[in-house]
Amino acid sequence: MIIGSFYSVRAQDMTNDKLEKIIYVIADSLRGDTGNWQFMIKERMLVCITDEKNNRMRIMSPIIEQKKLAYVDMLKLMEANFHTALDVKYAISDGLLWSVYIHPLKELTKEELLSAINQVYAAAITYGTSYSSTGLTFPSKKENEEKNTKRKI
Numbered sequence: 001m002i003i004g005s006f007y008s009v010r011a012q013d014m015t016n017d018k019l020e021k022i023i024y025v026i027a028d029s030l031r032g033d034t035g036n037w038q039f040m041i042k043e044r045m046l047v048c049i050t051d052e053k054n055n056r057m058r059i060m061s062p063i064i065e066q067k068k069l070a071y072v073d074m075l076k077l078m079e080a081n082f083h084t085a086l087d088v089k090y091a092i093s094d095g096l097l098w099s100v101y102i103h104p105l106k107e108l109t110k111e112e113l114l115s116a117i118n119q120v121y122a123a124a125i126t127y128g129t130s131y132s133s134t135g136l137t138f139p140s141k142k143e144n145e146e147k148n149t150k151r152k153i
Contacts, residue, residue: 012106012107012108012109013106014057014105014106014107014108014109014113015052015105015106016034016035016050016052017034018110019048019050019057019105019108019113020034020037022110022113022114023037023039023048023117026041026114026117027039027040027041027046028040028041028042028043035049035050035051035052036048036049036050037049041117041121042121044061044121044124044125045061045062046059046060046061046117046120046121047059047060047061047062050105051105052105055104055105055106055107056102056103056104056105057102057103057104057105057108058100058101058102058103059100059101059113059116059117059120060091060098060099060100060101060120061098061099061100061120061121061123061124062096062097062098062124063090063096063097063098063099063124063127064096064097064127065095065096065097066092066095066096066097067095069097073128076131077090077097077131078090079131080123080131080132084130084131084132084133085099085119085123085131085132085133086119086132086133086134087101087115087116087119087133088100088101088116088119088120088122088123088133089101089102090123090127090131097127099119099120099121099123099124099127099133100120101116101119101120103116118133118134119133119134120133122134
């Protein structure tokens, strides 16, 4: 493994039990079964699904029905996935647009989990405006050119 030869990763040993306890503390409400929870943060539904056997976890929030997306919205979503969504991505599944964070379960830290929940929430509520998961963005080529032009003036 190329990456493994440069550094070693210490597993955080996140489990469904630890995950549920963290979500329980920060959520306004929590329901579901182990490895399949729905919870509310400020009136927005989020879902957390895990697969301990295959070491996978995802947190997601439904945004809008796919059929309501205009072509221009799809382009903005794809651009946001590159510049402003950061660790979260916009994705379509089962006829819905979602903001989603996917990560190996065992290696997930509490800090990463909290950041993931915040980013999924932010990406969902900024759909249609800034399409962003945090205040940090990676500027596009066009934005860099505009910034450089303003500096020259």
